[in-house]
Amino acid sequence: MHRINNFSRIAEHEYALSTDSLNMLFYALPKHFSDQYRSYDAPRLCTILDGEKKVSVNQSENFVYTKDQFILIPPHASVHMTMPESTKALVYEFGDQIIDYVGQRVADNLQLDPPQQFSDSTFALSAYSERTAVLHQRIQEILQDQDKNMRFLIDLTCQEMVYELMKLESCNEIIQHHKNHPINIAIRIFGSNDNAGISVSQVAEEVGMSLSNFSQKFKQTTNYTPKEYMTKLRLKRSKLHLKNMSVTDTAFETGYDNISHFIRLFKKEYGMTPKQYQLTGRDHH
Incomplete structure (x- = not known):
């Protein structure tokens, strides 16, 4: 898997390992590296393989997390990161497909209620459960083995990872909420074949925003x-x-x-x- 040594969106597009339902991103960052990290139209599960990070998520207080913990950030999050030491990180970017697939099959049994209140500044910091640790390790083994069906195996393992995250209330709020973000709704409208001829002003109206505010927020979110x-x-x-x-x-x-x-x-x-x-x-x- 190709190493990404900065937070460039271009580098992410070029070097992500993409499956049918998610992107995997592997970062190798030098000691004292510091920059602004972003999520875009999907939640990201941020993990550390080696080293540690000092971070501030959406202007939160600074905190340090290590390879024994993970952070789940919502779409359109801004994270300032500093590496006190050389750090290797693996990030899972979960697309709608895998979230919908898992959610439709387990939501009733898990008896999860949709989040009542949600702030875009919300994020989840958690230690690994026994099961999420096993799944995270399994993903690393799949990436290392380079099996010809690697992408299938990643999708399969990450379905269970999403399921385990949905069992955590703080993580489930982020996973469920992301589809209701007005910019995400706009992106889905733009991407629908049925809306190929739709105008920007029509989409702004559809998501309940003024044209100027929508255009500004869309640019901030997607670049x-x-x-x-x-x-x-x-x-x-x-x-x-x-x-x-x-x-x-x-x-x-x-x-x-x-x-x-x-x-x-x-x-x-x-x-x-x-x-x-x-x-x-x-x-x-």
Whole structure:
């Protein structure tokens, strides 16, 4: 698994190990490293393999945690971290798919009530239970073994990890709440094929925010303006259409009436024209 030595979002995208339902991120950070760490549209389980971290989550008081503990942070959290010593960390980023899959099967039996009050500054710091420690160790073994079905095994093990976290009230609040965050709702609306032609103002209205406030919060959360985010989604969809459609048909299908404009945007995003992408048949992103 590739080591990430900073908190760059670009590095995370490039070096994350992604399965169908989550991302795994492995960080190797030098002594005295200090920077702002962020979660985006999913909760993150932050663990330490070696070393320790001095952290402040969403402007909380500073505290130190070690490899005997974990932190579960909500989406859109900001965490200031300092490494008193060289530190290796493994982060689980749980997507909607695994949370929904586990929740639908165990929520009734666990008799978990939805959180009544929740602050975006909420986070959970906990020692490992006997079972979560075993599961965390199992994940490390899977990563080390490099089995050809590694991603399947990670998904399988992390289903139980999510289940164990749901049994902890503080963690369950974070896991359940994340889908109700207005920016997460907006991201799901943008990502739905049924809403391919929706406008930014319509989405702002849908999540109960003014256009200016929505645009500001969306940029703070995702590092993209809503318009930039929509463009990236449309271009990502266009790559799928280019496998079976002409460049012209793909442009129209993804909402671009101006073919030249579509080609310019595609080349800017992917470093090649749509036609070159079709000819190479390679997905660089």
